[in-house]
Amino acid sequence: MRLSRAFLPVLKESPSDAQIVSHKLMLQAGLIRQTSAGIYAWLPLGHRVLQKVEQIVREEQDRIGQEMLMPTIQPADLWKESGRYEAYGPEMLRIEDRHGREMLYGPTNEDMITALFRDDVKSYRDLPRMLYHIQWKFRDEVRPRFGVMRGREFLMKDAYSFDLDEEGAKKSYYRQLLAYLRTFRRMGIKAVPMQADSGPIGGKLSHEFLVLAPTGESEVFYDAAFDEMDLEREGLSYEDDAGLEALFEEVTSHYAATDETHDEARWDAVASADQRTGRGIEVGHIFYFGPKYSEAMGLKVSGKDGDMVTPMMGSYGVGVSRLVGAIIEASHDDNGIIWPEAVAPWKVGLVTMRADDAATVAAAEDLYAKLDAAGAETLYDDRDERGGVKLGGMDLMGLPWQVIIGPRGLKNGVVEVKNRRTGEREELTPEAALAKLTA
Incomplete structure (x- = not known):
């Protein structure tokens, strides 16, 4: 690309309304421009980076699942059926179409994917399955800030697993854990998996992945073992159930938590020389929530013995557009951005x-x-x-x-x-x- 022919509007001055480094540099270097509160246009430079990040996410997800595409606008009836419509809160943008039908701009897709799967899958022979898509989402943040780090519209990869029982569902969870670790490493960043609260998605097993950066939104506490741990596990097959479980056990045996789930008693048990604290930016979150959605929405399949079985489910999100900001937060100097080669425009x-x-x-x-x-x-x-x-x-x-x-x-x-x-x-x-x- 010849710069003389490119649309790369660089700002001479650092934007005064930007509060964090990534927001300032993304505006100054011409990656994005705000069109309304918390909503951004991705200019050619930023779009190239976004595509690079998206492709790495896609390649790792393709190793364990299949890509599809669900719509941004969803019928409210699906969310009422699952019991989440009123519970989700004001972050959900609720709208009506011209016929008075209640619709919403989807913040996530557990309800829709459950309905799609329910309508076409009837037998245990169709399990397990892992489906994902990369789609724009919307959450009506009351105070959008920090550029793409906490915007209202964002690009997200969300995957959903369907398994016959809890044992199989945990294997799906372990596969995604490894896929996430490999995804972030390929992007030139290290994201530490930390025990997390499940929030409005629900479930009893949940980890979020945080990139360590001084400007992170969360305070983090973790064992120094993560600094040396071989999180990527090169050579480990996604079909090696024992190896995947060993990885999970190693990750969970060492303390790592944000301020939301911090346990002082467990933290005190970590040797003081191994205690690490700092700030972190969430770039991914994985959940195992069992039958929460499949049961509420009547998803059943015939089991091996002919009895009807409610599949166990999990969901797995990566903030694709947020990752662009997180990479900059973790990789910059006084002169500007320092892109890892894998995601450089x-x-x-x-x-x-x-x-x-x-x-x-x-x-x-x-x-x-x-x-x-x-x-x-x-x-x-x-x-x-x-x-x-x-x-x-x-x-x-x-x-x-x-x-x-x-x-x-x-x-x-x-x-x-x-x-x-x-x-x-x-x-x-x-x-x-x-x-x-x-x-």
Whole structure:
């Protein structure tokens, strides 16, 4: 992408109404723009990151389930049938269509997926099943703030498991636990699973995943064992029930909780040298709630012995749009965003220091074409603008690598390659820079 042709509206000043780093940088770097309270348009730069995050979530979910798509607008009758319509609270946006039918903008989909499954699944042979979708949701927050971290409209992955019994349901829960740990690790962040309150979704087994960041909304308390724990379990199969249960037992054997579920007695039992405290941002939540929805909505299947059985259920949410903000909170410096490579909008930022120098422009054009041909996603700043402005913009946008081409370096046959995260710079021939960035 040539920056001269891109819609990337960068703000020169830090927005005064933004309270946290991610909100400021997302506005300043041109990722989002607010359209109304708690609702944002995702501009091209932000949309590219959102798609990268969404795709990682999708790839890990595809390993254990099937993707579908449910509507944003739901009939109120489903929520009345499950008993949640009045209980959910004012965060639910309730509306009427032109025929006077009560509808709502869905904040989650337990009720709808249960009804869909009930209408088509009749036998134990159709279990277990794991279904998910990635869809926009709406919760009418009374005080939306912090940009995409606590907005009213947000993109979410929600998955739902159906199992014949509690033993099978727990296996589904363990699979999602591992999928979440792998998802966050692939994004370059570490999210600690913590015992959580089930809230309006309900259930007796619940964990939320928090990214550690100084600006986190929750106070967290956790055992230092999580700092060294191999949470991703490379090589562990999703079909290895014993291995999945061992992972769950290891995770739950060490203390980790937010201020909402903090237990002082258990915390005191953790050696003082191993006690860690800080702030955390919730990016995912998993629940096992058994027959809560299937029983309320009459979902039954014929069991192996012919008797009717009520399936056990769980639900598993990831805040896809919220993750973009959380990654920035965990990965930035005074100059701007520092994207992990897996979610960066482009891998390389290519800068010409002198747009009026023919040799510099020719070298940049040649390298840009070769990077593009090699599949290295590159944002080429070809504007007739001062070099300092271009470099500042690249730091703000946070692309993992910068290639800086100027007349002085070209006289010596080199370009400068900068690692955005470490700040390390090295001078390489254009051919060596190409090899490094496409390895």
